[in-house]
Amino acid sequence: MALLTGYHLLGVGVAGFLFVPSARVWGKRHLYLLGTVVIIISSIWGGASGLNYASLVWARVFQGVGLAPFEALVNASVGDLYFVHERGKRMALSNLCLFGGAFFTPVIVGKMTSTLGWPWTFYFIAIFAGAMLPLVIFFVPETTYRRDEHYNTDTAMTKDSEYRSSGHELSGKVNAMVPEPHIVAHGLSSSLEKPPAASSVRRLQSVDESPQPTKISFKKSLLPFNGRKTDESFFTLLLRPFPLFFHPGILWACLVQGTLIGWTVLIGIVLAAIMLGPPLFFDEVQTGYMYTGAFIGALLGFALAGLLSDSTARWMTKRNNGVFEPEFRLVLVIPQLIFGCAGLYGFGVVSANTYRYGWFWPDFFFALEVMGMVLGAVASALYIVDAHRDIAVEAFTCLLVFKNIFSFGLAFSGLDWLIHGGIRGTFVAIASVQVAVCCLTIPMYIFGKRNRSFFARHDILRILRLK
Numbered sequence: 001m002a003l004l005t006g007y008h009l010l011g012v013g014v015a016g017f018l019f020v021p022s023a024r025v026w027g028k029r030h031l032y033l034l035g036t037v038v039i040i041i042s043s044i045w046g047g048a049s050g051l052n053y054a055s056l057v058w059a060r061v062f063q064g065v066g067l068a069p070f071e072a073l074v075n076a077s078v079g080d081l082y083f084v085h086e087r088g089k090r091m092a093l094s095n096l097c098l099f100g101g102a103f104f105t106p107v108i109v110g111k112m113t114s115t116l117g118w119p120w121t122f123y124f125i126a127i128f129a130g131a132m133l134p135l136v137i138f139f140v141p142e143t144t145y146r147r148d149e150h151y152n153t154d155t156a157m158t159k160d161s162e163y164r165s166s167g168h169e170l171s172g173k174v175n176a177m178v179p180e181p182h183i184v185a186h187g188l189s190s191s192l193e194k195p196p197a198a199s200s201v202r203r204l205q206s207v208d209e210s211p212q213p214t215k216i217s218f219k220k221s222l223l224p225f226n227g228r229k230t231d232e233s234f235f236t237l238l239l240r241p242f243p244l245f246f247h248p249g250i251l252w253a254c255l256v257q258g259t260l261i262g263w264t265v266l267i268g269i270v271l272a273a274i275m276l277g278p279p280l281f282f283d284e285v286q287t288g289y290m291y292t293g294a295f296i297g298a299l300l301g302f303a304l305a306g307l308l309s310d311s312t313a314r315w316m317t318k319r320n321n322g323v324f325e326p327e328f329r330l331v332l333v334i335p336q337l338i339f340g341c342a343g344l345y346g347f348g349v350v351s352a353n354t355y356r357y358g359w360f361w362p363d364f365f366f367a368l369e370v371m372g373m374v375l376g377a378v379a380s381a382l383y384i385v386d387a388h389r390d391i392a393v394e395a396f397t398c399l400l401v402f403k404n405i406f407s408f409g410l411a412f413s414g415l416d417w418l419i420h421g422g423i424r425g426t427f428v429a430i431a432s433v434q435v436a437v438c439c440l441t442i443p444m445y446i447f448g449k450r451n452r453s454f455f456a457r458h459d460i461l462r463i464l465r466l467k
Helices: 001-024 029-048 051-083 084-114 119-139 200-207 234-239 246-276 285-288 291-319 326-351 360-387 389-421 425-438 439-457
Strands: none
Touching: 001 029, 001 051, 001 234, 001 246, 001 285, 001 389, 029 051, 029 119, 051 234, 051 360, 084 119, 084 285, 084 291, 084 360, 200 291, 234 439, 246 285, 246 326, 246 360, 246 389, 246 425, 246 439, 285 291, 291 326, 291 360, 326 360, 326 425, 360 389, 425 439
């Protein structure tokens, strides 16, 4: 049964590689529509699979395929729609919808399985996705569009030679006011206080004088496609995420977000084994209720991320003479370390001795772990959007593939780990690994700016002729 989750996550990871280049070429709208339709069909298929395990596995795989556009592209859509200082709360909300929904449904599904039978857990997904389809058709327009590079100030590259802080001397092309003595790139700095350079003003004036694109009609906006968004080849874009795994910033984001999500999947597997067996002997309804703690943890993580993400960035920007750095988003990893790792250590200790601790403390530490997971997901997503928005879609593909393939591996082998290493030993080990992963944020915070400067001058995609 654990593998039904594993193969579902495998479907998400594999489909992400195909959908993301399609989003680059033709936009995101058609993939949201396709994903919704695939979820409806695969959910009906899963409910009708009966006792055919192979059929149920493939239904779960295709459910993952339908989910892939929403996991891969929603955070990138937030980057399309909102300014830097507006993204924090929206990104926290999108992650709450993803993870909160994942932890709220088991609370209902346990009771639903007991009263209606497990096929209805699939049928209700199909019903709700069917109700969502017209909302996607009429209220989810295309957010990807072509625009002049002059407007992409958060993906611009600036050289120190183009700006002199003393006297505001002007030379060359200036996209942002940055006093540091090396190249700044990919959303590295955004000045909130210093005036724009004359060359920037002249450029904006010339852009304003250019003809404005004609606004498309509402009827045309309902079409799945409304033209290409890039001239790059689909197959070139298909290969672009692979080398980005060697980009330190993106690899850091994969580890910070993906590992804790993987441990959450492992807890979900362990929770059923612990609660259904001795000494608690929970039934499926009571086991489903155990996810209440995880859902509360997701809500608390959302609240804390929404409270801290933009406010800390604004405060640190003021302290930095009005210059915003994407590394300010990494502060959210501190509460992730505190809550997430405390949850993992605590869950391992109390779950190994439910005779003594009962059901409450495993649920409590599960809530802390999920709270840390949401904070890490928000921190990594915000950093990707702010620091690397020009490759955000490919970067989110890397995150999607890593976390889902990693979670598939845990679903495939996690029970064997627990049998051989015991619950306490296994979770103490993975909690220690998570502490090490979170500590990678320290060098990322210190050297993140140099890292972005280096990869702006040595573009790995351009070197491999993928750009």
